[in-house]
Amino acid sequence: MRYVIVSVVKGKAGNFNNNLRKEVFQKFNAKSSKLPAHFTIKAPFEYDDIEELEEVLQNFCKTHKRAPYKIKNYNHFDNRAIYMEVIMSKEGKKLHDDLFDELNKISYINFGEKDGKDKIFHVTISSKKIQTIFDELWDYVNSIPCDFDCEFDNVSIFKWKNNTWILHKEYKFN
Secondary structure (H helix, E strand, C coil): CEEEEEEECCHHHHHHHHHHHHHHHHHHCCECCCCCCEEEEEEEEECCCCHHHHHHHHHHHHCCCCEEEEEEEEEEECCCEEEEEEEECHHHHHHHHHHHHHHCCCCCCCCCHHHCCCCCCEEEEECECCHHHHHHHHHHHHCCCCEEEEEECEEEEEEEECCEEEEEEEEECC
16 A cells, blocks of 8 residues: 655645645646645655554654744755745654654664654645646746644654545544
8 A cells, every 4th residue: 555644734835835836737737746834744654563663653753743834935956846835843843853853763764864853844836747847837826825833742653545645544643
């Protein structure tokens, strides 16, 4: 089974991202992830029995507190992806890094460069074959103000099923 671990962005910022992704798809045919608004904790991986992962996340979230972060303005990875920039607080970065350390103890969880401790926190708007429309898309999103106060308050596991991501389990921080 294929899984991904993310933190779902909720509230105004999450709604904003979900709506903006729909808008850029309608206006520019620019596709995005099938996940709701989120930042990635662990990129997709394959494994059959994730009971150990579920136990680690449940215990971690019970013993850790949510942390603030901001989403402000936009940025991009070359001309391949446009995203909302996440400005993680010190508390949020520590929470993420402590979670990373716990997940890294699980034999089937292997982190790559893009989902390690030094990742660029971001909430993607569009990332599927946008090179030919990048400049137009970039100008468009930058005409829309983006400034939100958020909380790193959950860790969610999604499972790939029927050609889409389905929520498997959500764990909430205290």
